[in-house]
């Protein structure tokens with residue numbers, strides 16, 4: 001909780017002081033687009049989620065993943081994505097998104113359909129009682145509203161796998177999902193946001209158009225960059241927290257997360 005408040009305060013300061021200057025200086029300003037990602041939508045969080053989606057419709061322009069413009073200057077674009085394809089998200093978030101005509105993307109772990117999330121490292125997490133939606137439930141979503149993407153087959157930490165295994169997860173999930181859902185799968189989001197340069201090469205080799213991470217990144221980086229960061233949101237986020245996230249004001253966390261990651265990597269080699 002304390003950490004959450006500290007992050008919120010830094011983001012508020014960023015919104016007031018740094019971002020206006022950054023916006024002014026940035027040439028990508030007119031093509032800025034924030035990508036948000038949700039996971040599970042636990043019972044009791046429906047009202048919070050509805051408030052957040054109402055805000056997105058009012059304060060921003062939600063566009064589908066892969067939106068290539070035209071970008072109107074000074075309009076705030078936002079892309080909603082959902083990782084893990086949990087039943088709770090398909091049952092609670094999807095109807096709310098459809099009601100508001102907000103396009104969205106769902107990233108599916110191809111080998112886990114209809115099953116509990118065996119990849120959770122902390123079994124105490126609330127998602128532990130959730131399960132991945134079935135192929136039928138995903139096929140029932142109106143196709144014009146959703147972009148499906150791969151979240152690999154078994155939701156591994158890709159950098160920990162041998163190259164052939166990683167290739168199977170990246171390429172194989174694309175083929176499996178295309179067969180199951182009858183759609184082109186052009187996007188992938190990395191499980192745990194974890195990837196290495198080798199995994200990026202494998203994604204290019206597999207023909208993905210773009211891959212998404214869970215790393216924060218400046219709101220002003222080009223929306224069509226091959227590996228694109230996103231901002232994690234929860235239906236239980238405080239409204240002020242959600243507004244700052246949706247405005248890109250958590251972007252200051254990008255270098256902080258990168259530093260934390262390299263620190264962890266250094267430690268894991270010793």
Ligand SMILES: [Zn+2]
Nearest residue numbers: 083084191192
């Ligand atoms: Zn995931």
